[in-house]
Structures are given as structure tokens and as C-alpha cells.
Amino acid sequence: MAYVFDPDTVHECALACLGKPKPAMFDAFAEAMESSYPERLDLDQPWIFSNAGGAMIQMKLYYASLFEYIMIWGTPIGSEGHSGRHAVGFWDTVIDGEMWYYGEGQFDKRVYQPADRVYVGPNQARAMNFTDGVWAVEYARGPLPLSVPFGVADELLSTLDFATAAQTLTVYASLVGHHWQQPAPDGTPAPALRRALGTVLGRIGPMLTNAVRPPAPDDRIPSDT
Template identity: 60%
Template sequence: MIKYIFDPDVVDECALKGIGLPKPEMFDVIARALEEQYPGNIYHDQPWIYSIAGGAMIQMKLYFASLYEYIMIWGTPIGSEGHSGRHHVAFWDTVIDGETWYYAEGQFEKRIYKPGARIYVGRRQAVGMNFTDGVWAVEYARGPIYRSIPFGIADEVLSARDFVAVKQTLAIYATLIGRHWGAKHNRNYPFWVPFKKLAAIPMSRIGWRVTQRLMPPPPRELSRKSRPSPETAVIDGRGA
């Protein structure tokens, strides 16, 4: 029998502690609150990466992942929309900034979620999503997470063709699973514990190294002050 680590209600309480704070301080406060509740299970060192799935583009930061649970903070500052997917996994989301709209089959009015609101999408359910001008949320998922991986990377492979995001997603997932398997308190399925401990070493080490190598350079902002105006360029050219 699977022993789940996290309680959706406790995760929600931790998420509420960050509301109203500026980003990224908001995210750090929530992560520390989760660490206090679940010591040894929250990892702060994974990078923010793109997630493109169901037509929606967001960025996410995973703090825990196993074969049957994950916790992340996700969002977008500019908005997006798409299909949630229909999974064998249940999702609990707490909105911490911005606003999002959802609707399910048979619903003819949008459901509006603002900071402090909770969203639940159950197993084999699906919703349409619109993130308006931007939204940030804490998400806890429970169920066979590995069965949702094809949905999570399909758009990145077939549409955006962002293979770096695919590799980052798989590397981070492998890293966090390896850390979970290697943890002393992980005693699920006792027969498999020795094999999981052995596999945890290369998964956590190789996955982390792959993630670091795939990190793109920071974005460059161009300033008009850094280059001469057309008038100046002409004068300089004549003077030469």
C-alpha cells in the first residue's frame, strides 16, 4: 500500500503564508513553511523551468517529486490558457497571486479563483483553464505521476520543439525521485528498498549534473543608450 507523505490541507496552509509578499520572497516563505512541516522532504535547489502542456505555457519549480506525489509552485506573469489534461492523478492548487478561470464539462459560467482560493481537479477529470493576466499557485498532486509524463512533454516535443525543457523536466524528476528513494525514512515496499537505495545514487547525481548543464544563460536586455543614434552614426562615419 502506498503511504503518502503530504496532506493537501497542510500544503494549503503553508501556501497561504506567502500571500501578499513580493515575488520571489513569497516563494521562499512558502518553501520554508513546507520544510518545517515535512523536514527532509523539501528541496529548494531545483531551477525554474518552462512547462508547456495542453496548450498552456507556464514556468514551474519542483520542491518534491516521487512516483506518486509532487509539490511545485507554478505560474506565469503574462497569462496563458489551455487544457488541464485528463489524468489518473488528483490535483490541489492554492492560488497565491493573480487570477485564474476554470470550467468543466457542463459548466456554462467560468469559475474565478483569486489569491487564497483552492482548486481541485480529481482523477479522470479535465478542465479548461485561463490564467488571465498572470497567476501563481502552489500545486500538490497525488497519484501515478509517471503516467502523466507523456502529457507533460508532448507539446514541448511536437509543438514548441523545446527539447531543452524536455531534458530539464526529466532530469529534475529523476533527481528528486533519486533523493526520495535515498532518504532514510523512505521504507515503502520493503523488498524494493535496497534496489531503490542503489538506484538513488546515479539518479540524484546524474540528474543534477544534467540539469546544471542545461541551464540557459540569463536573458539579455537591450538598451538604446548602449548604441549610437542613427544621426550620431552618420556624423561619425563622415568624420572618419
């Protein structure tokens, strides 16, 4: 398998976020990644919720294929839950806040702060606590479709947040389409059929995302007067 991204390079790009306010830190990561991997990212996808393993966060996906994804995720108020046990490996770099992890047989929490790296490998799992808020860059590598049920199960069976489940799938489809239109890591052009399928997904995916996207948050108190 020829992967597009190198975990160490993604980590170095994540370090460009440190010390910057939100959302400038997210822009700094995108700029660093564009410099290292020109035209590989899709910067236009929206921030969406994610409920998985009992933890609630929001995420912005920048890249996804059948075997890799890159995103920034986080929460300003904290959450906790189960990482899931996947066939995929996950590399995370904390860019703001703090998170605590522990695995089976570990009796003290592992504390991760800005610039720290976290790795959860295939068939491993962690208990996670995000204290009072954390933001992180995540790179995943492996058979991602096998993890899709974990990513939408809570939304379909617990929170009943069907809009978020739908957005998760349509954004993923859009990004796969973007990937299929690009050359292989060695520069070999994508086959014509793959490019054509990628073009279709790249056009239909954003339309579907817009169709299922809920209204923007509105904190105003309604009045009958």
C-alpha cells in the first residue's frame, strides 16, 4: 500500500498551530499541509459534530480516502468515552488543551498536552477524557470503511442525530471523490474510470451535505411578543 501522507510530516504541520488562537490555528495547519502536500486537501468541508464511543466532539475533515484521513477535532467543554477498537491506526497531535488516556492494565492516566503525540494502533483501544476541552490533529491509516459503523452508530441508535450521521457520510463521500481525482503518491495519473467516479462523488457529495445540513446554531431566546 502506497500511502499519501507521512505521520511525522503531519505532526510537524500540526506544530504550526501551537500558540495561535482559534480558528487561526486551524488555518495554520491547513497552510502547512498545503506546503507539504500541494492540492491534496479539500479545505471547504464544514465543521460537523461527531458522536462515537460515548464522546461528543466536532470535527473538520481535510482529506479522506479508503485508507487514510486527516482531520482536526475537538471540544471546548470536554467529553469522555471509548476510542473504539479498530483495524486502523490513529496518530494524534494535541494542539490546544489536554486529554487523558488509559488502556487495559494501565492504572495511571496518560496526560497529553500541546505538542504531545498519541498513537492508538490497530486492534487497540483507550478510555479517553478530554478534561475541560481539547483540540487535536488526527491522521488515520488503515481500512477506514470498517470504522464507519462506529462513527455513526451513536448518532443512529442513541442521540438520533440523523443529520450528523448523514453529513458524516456525505462529507466522507465528497473527500473520497476528491482523492480519486488525484494522482497516486508517485505521481502516476489516476485511471480514467476512477477520475470519472471521483468527479461524480466530488459534485454530488457537497450537494447532499448542503441538503442534510441543519440550521446554524442560534442562541437567541425566542419571544411571542
